[in-house]
Protein backbone atom coordinates (compact mmCIF):
# COMPACT_ATOMS: atom_id res chain seq x y z
CA UNK A 267 0.00 0.00 0.00
CA UNK A 268 1.30 3.47 -0.82
CA UNK A 269 2.22 5.84 1.99
CA UNK A 270 -0.49 8.16 3.33
CA UNK A 271 -0.04 11.66 1.93
CA UNK A 272 0.78 14.49 4.32
CA UNK A 273 -1.69 16.74 2.51
CA UNK A 274 -4.25 15.58 0.00
CA UNK A 275 -6.59 18.06 -1.63
CA UNK A 276 -9.31 17.00 -4.05
CA UNK A 277 -11.54 19.23 -6.14
CA UNK A 278 -11.03 22.35 -4.04
CA UNK A 279 -13.19 25.31 -5.04
CA UNK A 280 -13.39 28.81 -3.54
CA UNK A 281 -15.15 31.80 -5.01
CA UNK A 282 -15.15 35.40 -3.80
CA UNK A 283 -18.25 37.08 -5.24
CA UNK A 284 -17.99 36.31 -8.93
CA UNK A 285 -14.27 35.46 -8.80
CA UNK A 286 -13.18 31.82 -8.86
CA UNK A 287 -10.03 32.13 -6.81
CA UNK A 288 -9.57 28.34 -6.58
CA UNK A 289 -11.09 26.16 -9.27
CA UNK A 290 -11.06 22.37 -8.83
CA UNK A 291 -7.57 22.21 -7.37
CA UNK A 292 -5.98 18.87 -6.49
CA UNK A 293 -2.79 18.68 -4.47
CA UNK A 294 -0.84 15.63 -3.34
CA UNK A 295 1.97 16.38 -0.94
CA UNK A 296 4.07 13.37 0.10
CA UNK A 297 5.20 13.19 3.72
CA UNK A 298 8.71 14.41 4.53
CA UNK A 299 8.95 16.48 1.36
CA UNK A 300 9.60 20.11 0.54
CA UNK A 301 6.76 21.01 -1.76
CA UNK A 302 6.50 24.22 -3.78
CA UNK A 303 3.22 25.96 -4.58
CA UNK A 304 3.98 28.28 -7.46
CA UNK A 305 2.21 30.62 -9.80
CA UNK A 306 1.97 34.26 -10.78
CA UNK A 307 0.30 36.86 -8.57
CA UNK A 308 -3.37 36.15 -7.99
CA UNK A 309 -3.06 32.47 -9.00
CA UNK A 310 -4.84 31.34 -5.83
CA UNK A 311 -1.87 30.00 -3.83
CA UNK A 312 -2.54 31.89 -0.58
CA UNK A 313 -6.23 31.02 -0.79
CA UNK A 314 -5.31 27.31 -0.96
CA UNK A 315 -3.06 27.70 2.10
CA UNK A 316 -5.77 29.67 3.91
CA UNK A 317 -8.23 26.85 3.27
CA UNK A 318 -5.86 24.03 4.26
CA UNK A 319 -5.08 25.83 7.52
CA UNK A 320 -8.78 26.51 8.21
CA UNK A 321 -8.65 30.30 7.91
CA UNK A 322 -11.10 30.11 5.01
CA UNK A 323 -13.87 27.58 4.43
CA UNK A 324 -13.91 25.99 0.99
CA UNK A 325 -17.04 26.10 -1.16
CA UNK A 326 -16.31 22.52 -2.15
CA UNK A 327 -13.57 19.94 -1.94
CA UNK A 328 -11.93 17.42 0.32
CA UNK A 329 -8.78 17.98 2.37
CA UNK A 330 -6.96 15.25 4.24
CA UNK A 331 -4.03 15.75 6.56
CA UNK A 332 -2.19 12.47 7.07
CA UNK A 333 -5.34 10.71 5.96
CA UNK A 334 -7.79 12.57 8.25
CA UNK A 335 -10.42 14.82 6.74
CA UNK A 336 -9.97 18.39 7.92
CA UNK A 337 -11.97 20.58 5.50
CA UNK A 338 -14.38 22.83 7.31
CA UNK A 339 -12.64 22.46 10.68
CA UNK A 340 -11.64 25.67 12.50
CA UNK A 341 -7.95 26.68 12.55
CA UNK A 342 -7.30 25.47 16.11
CA UNK A 343 -8.57 21.97 15.27
CA UNK A 344 -6.44 21.84 12.15
CA UNK A 345 -3.46 23.01 14.23
CA UNK A 346 -4.11 20.03 16.50
CA UNK A 347 -3.82 17.79 13.45
CA UNK A 348 -0.25 19.03 13.24
CA UNK A 349 -0.55 21.86 10.71
CA UNK A 350 1.17 25.20 11.34
CA UNK A 351 1.62 28.15 9.01
CA UNK A 352 3.30 31.45 8.42
CA UNK A 353 1.76 34.45 6.71
CA UNK A 354 2.61 36.37 3.57
CA UNK A 355 2.15 39.61 5.48
CA UNK A 356 4.08 39.27 8.70
CA UNK A 357 1.77 39.20 11.71
CA UNK A 358 3.56 40.13 14.92
CA UNK A 359 1.93 41.31 18.11
CA UNK A 360 2.90 44.87 19.04
CA UNK A 361 4.74 45.17 22.35
CA UNK A 362 5.83 41.53 22.49
CA UNK A 363 9.44 40.39 22.62
CA UNK A 364 10.93 37.87 20.23
CA UNK A 365 10.88 35.24 22.97
CA UNK A 366 7.26 35.91 23.93
CA UNK A 367 6.17 35.88 20.30
CA UNK A 368 7.83 32.55 19.55
CA UNK A 369 6.44 31.09 22.80
CA UNK A 370 2.86 31.92 21.73
CA UNK A 371 3.25 29.23 19.05
CA UNK A 372 3.39 26.57 21.75
CA UNK A 373 0.10 27.75 23.23
CA UNK A 374 -2.27 25.09 21.92
CA UNK A 375 0.02 22.29 23.10
CA UNK A 376 0.11 23.50 26.68
CA UNK A 377 -1.29 21.23 29.35
CA UNK A 378 -1.94 23.69 32.19
CA UNK A 379 -5.41 24.90 33.05
CA UNK A 380 -6.55 28.52 33.36
CA UNK A 381 -6.82 28.06 37.13
CA UNK A 382 -3.24 26.78 37.17
CA UNK A 383 -2.12 29.86 35.26
CA UNK A 384 -3.92 32.20 37.68
CA UNK A 385 -2.45 30.51 40.73
CA UNK A 386 0.91 30.08 38.98
CA UNK A 387 1.13 26.53 40.26
CA UNK A 388 4.38 24.62 40.24
CA UNK A 389 3.25 22.71 37.14
CA UNK A 390 2.44 26.00 35.43
CA UNK A 391 5.85 27.46 36.29
CA UNK A 392 7.61 24.34 35.07
CA UNK A 393 5.65 24.40 31.82
CA UNK A 394 6.42 28.08 31.25
CA UNK A 395 10.10 27.37 31.76
CA UNK A 396 9.94 24.49 29.27
CA UNK A 397 8.18 26.65 26.70
CA UNK A 398 10.75 29.45 27.14
CA UNK A 399 13.64 27.02 26.77
CA UNK A 400 12.12 25.57 23.64
CA UNK A 401 11.48 29.04 22.22
CA UNK A 402 15.10 30.04 22.88
CA UNK A 403 16.34 26.93 21.08
CA UNK A 404 14.10 27.72 18.10
CA UNK A 405 15.25 31.35 18.01
CA UNK A 406 18.80 30.08 17.68
CA UNK A 407 17.88 27.38 15.21
CA UNK A 408 16.15 29.67 12.71
CA UNK A 409 19.07 32.09 12.91
CA UNK A 410 17.46 35.17 14.48
CA UNK A 411 20.28 37.61 15.01
CA UNK A 412 18.44 39.99 17.37
CA UNK A 413 18.25 39.47 21.11
CA UNK A 414 15.35 37.28 22.37
CA UNK A 415 14.39 40.22 24.59
CA UNK A 416 14.06 42.69 21.69
CA UNK A 417 10.61 43.83 20.64
CA UNK A 418 9.69 41.68 17.63
CA UNK A 419 8.26 44.64 15.71
CA UNK A 420 11.64 46.44 15.82
CA UNK A 421 13.50 43.59 14.06
CA UNK A 422 14.81 43.63 10.51
CA UNK A 423 12.45 42.24 7.90
CA UNK A 424 14.46 39.02 7.59
CA UNK A 425 14.44 38.47 11.36
CA UNK A 426 10.70 39.12 11.51
CA UNK A 427 10.19 36.36 8.92
CA UNK A 428 12.39 34.05 11.00
CA UNK A 429 10.33 34.89 14.11
CA UNK A 430 7.23 33.79 12.20
CA UNK A 431 8.87 30.51 11.26
CA UNK A 432 10.07 29.91 14.83
CA UNK A 433 6.60 30.69 16.18
CA UNK A 434 5.07 28.17 13.76
CA UNK A 435 7.68 25.56 14.73
CA UNK A 436 6.94 26.08 18.43
CA UNK A 437 3.63 24.32 17.80
CA UNK A 438 5.65 21.20 16.89
CA UNK A 439 3.83 20.71 13.60
CA UNK A 440 4.11 17.75 11.27
CA UNK A 441 3.20 19.96 8.32
CA UNK A 442 4.42 23.53 7.98
CA UNK A 443 2.83 25.85 5.41
CA UNK A 444 5.08 28.79 4.55
CA UNK A 445 3.66 31.72 2.57
CA UNK A 446 6.61 33.42 0.86
CA UNK A 447 9.08 32.75 3.69
CA UNK A 448 11.98 34.46 1.91
CA UNK A 449 10.16 37.56 0.65
CA UNK A 450 12.44 40.55 1.15
CA UNK A 451 15.49 38.41 1.96
CA UNK A 452 18.77 38.49 0.07
CA UNK A 453 20.29 35.39 -1.55
CA UNK A 454 22.35 34.37 1.48
CA UNK A 455 19.39 34.75 3.84
CA UNK A 456 17.12 32.83 1.47
CA UNK A 457 19.63 29.98 1.24
CA UNK A 458 19.80 29.87 5.02
CA UNK A 459 16.01 29.37 5.07
CA UNK A 460 16.43 26.64 2.44
CA UNK A 461 19.01 24.87 4.62
CA UNK A 462 16.64 25.15 7.58
CA UNK A 463 13.91 23.48 5.53
CA UNK A 464 16.27 20.62 4.64
CA UNK A 465 17.01 20.12 8.34
CA UNK A 466 13.30 20.10 9.18
CA UNK A 467 12.55 17.62 6.41
CA UNK A 468 15.29 15.37 7.74
CA UNK A 469 13.48 15.41 11.09
CA UNK A 470 10.28 14.20 9.42
CA UNK A 471 8.41 17.44 8.74
CA UNK A 472 6.53 18.14 5.54
CA UNK A 473 7.06 21.65 4.20
CA UNK A 474 4.76 23.36 1.73
CA UNK A 475 5.98 26.72 0.55
CA UNK A 476 4.62 29.43 -1.64
CA UNK A 477 7.76 30.84 -3.17
CA UNK A 478 8.66 33.19 -6.00
CA UNK A 479 12.44 32.68 -5.76
CA UNK A 480 12.98 30.11 -8.52
CA UNK A 481 16.56 29.47 -7.56
CA UNK A 482 15.44 28.45 -4.10
CA UNK A 483 12.61 26.31 -5.47
CA UNK A 484 14.99 24.57 -7.86
CA UNK A 485 17.50 23.87 -5.15
CA UNK A 486 15.27 22.89 -2.26
CA UNK A 487 11.84 21.74 -3.50
CA UNK A 488 11.33 18.07 -4.27
CA UNK A 489 8.23 18.74 -6.32
CA UNK A 490 5.95 21.64 -7.22
CA UNK A 491 2.42 22.43 -8.28
CA UNK A 492 2.08 25.43 -10.57
CA UNK A 493 -1.21 27.34 -10.43
CA UNK A 494 -2.68 30.03 -12.62
CA UNK A 495 -6.09 31.74 -12.43
CA UNK A 496 -7.17 29.40 -9.66
CA UNK A 497 -6.39 26.17 -11.52
CA UNK A 498 -3.48 23.72 -11.52
CA UNK A 499 -1.30 24.11 -14.60
CA UNK A 500 1.44 21.59 -13.89
CA UNK A 501 2.75 19.15 -11.27
CA UNK A 502 6.24 17.69 -11.04
CA UNK A 503 9.80 18.89 -10.71
CA UNK A 504 10.35 22.57 -11.40
CA UNK A 505 12.43 21.73 -14.47
CA UNK A 506 9.67 19.55 -15.93
CA UNK A 507 7.00 22.17 -15.20
CA UNK A 508 9.03 24.91 -16.85
CA UNK A 509 9.18 22.84 -20.03
CA UNK A 510 5.41 23.22 -20.35
CA UNK A 511 4.44 26.08 -22.71
CA UNK A 512 1.35 27.05 -20.65
CA UNK A 513 3.51 27.39 -17.51
CA UNK A 514 5.96 29.63 -19.35
CA UNK A 515 3.09 31.63 -20.77
CA UNK A 516 1.56 32.11 -17.30
CA UNK A 517 4.86 33.44 -15.99
CA UNK A 518 6.20 35.33 -18.98
CA UNK A 519 3.20 36.20 -21.16
CA UNK A 520 2.09 34.99 -24.54
CA UNK A 521 5.05 36.10 -26.59
CA UNK A 522 7.33 33.86 -24.60
CA UNK A 523 10.15 36.05 -23.42
CA UNK A 524 13.19 33.96 -24.36
CA UNK A 525 15.64 36.10 -22.42
CA UNK A 526 13.79 35.76 -19.12
CA UNK A 527 13.48 32.00 -19.57
CA UNK A 528 17.20 31.77 -20.30
CA UNK A 529 17.92 33.84 -17.16
CA UNK A 530 15.84 31.42 -15.15
CA UNK A 531 17.64 28.42 -16.68
CA UNK A 532 20.98 29.99 -15.81
CA UNK A 533 19.78 30.62 -12.26
CA UNK A 534 18.82 26.96 -12.02
CA UNK A 535 22.26 25.91 -13.20
CA UNK A 536 23.56 28.09 -10.41
Ligand SMILES: Nc1ncnc2c1ncn2[C@@H]1O[C@H](COP(=O)(O)OP(=O)(O)OP(=O)(O)O)[C@@H](O)[C@H]1O
Pocket residue numbers: 282285287305306307308309310311312313314354
Ligand atom coordinates in the same frame (compact mmCIF):
# COMPACT_ATOMS: atom_id res chain seq x y z
N1 LIG B 1 -10.77 37.61 0.90
C1 LIG B 1 -10.83 37.84 -0.43
N2 LIG B 1 -11.86 38.50 -0.96
C2 LIG B 1 -11.94 38.71 -2.30
N3 LIG B 1 -11.03 38.29 -3.20
C3 LIG B 1 -9.97 37.64 -2.71
C4 LIG B 1 -9.81 37.37 -1.32
N4 LIG B 1 -8.65 36.68 -1.14
C5 LIG B 1 -8.12 36.53 -2.38
N5 LIG B 1 -8.90 37.10 -3.31
C6 LIG B 1 -8.65 37.10 -4.75
O1 LIG B 1 -8.48 35.74 -5.14
C7 LIG B 1 -7.48 35.64 -6.13
C8 LIG B 1 -6.38 34.70 -5.64
O2 LIG B 1 -5.68 35.36 -4.58
P1 LIG B 1 -4.50 34.68 -3.80
O3 LIG B 1 -4.05 35.66 -2.76
O4 LIG B 1 -4.90 33.34 -3.34
O5 LIG B 1 -3.40 34.56 -4.94
P2 LIG B 1 -1.86 34.23 -4.81
O6 LIG B 1 -1.55 33.22 -5.85
O7 LIG B 1 -1.53 33.89 -3.41
O8 LIG B 1 -1.20 35.62 -5.22
P3 LIG B 1 0.09 36.38 -4.64
O9 LIG B 1 1.28 35.64 -5.13
O10 LIG B 1 -0.05 37.74 -5.25
O11 LIG B 1 -0.06 36.38 -3.15
C9 LIG B 1 -6.97 37.05 -6.40
O12 LIG B 1 -7.65 37.55 -7.53
C10 LIG B 1 -7.37 37.80 -5.15
O13 LIG B 1 -7.58 39.16 -5.42
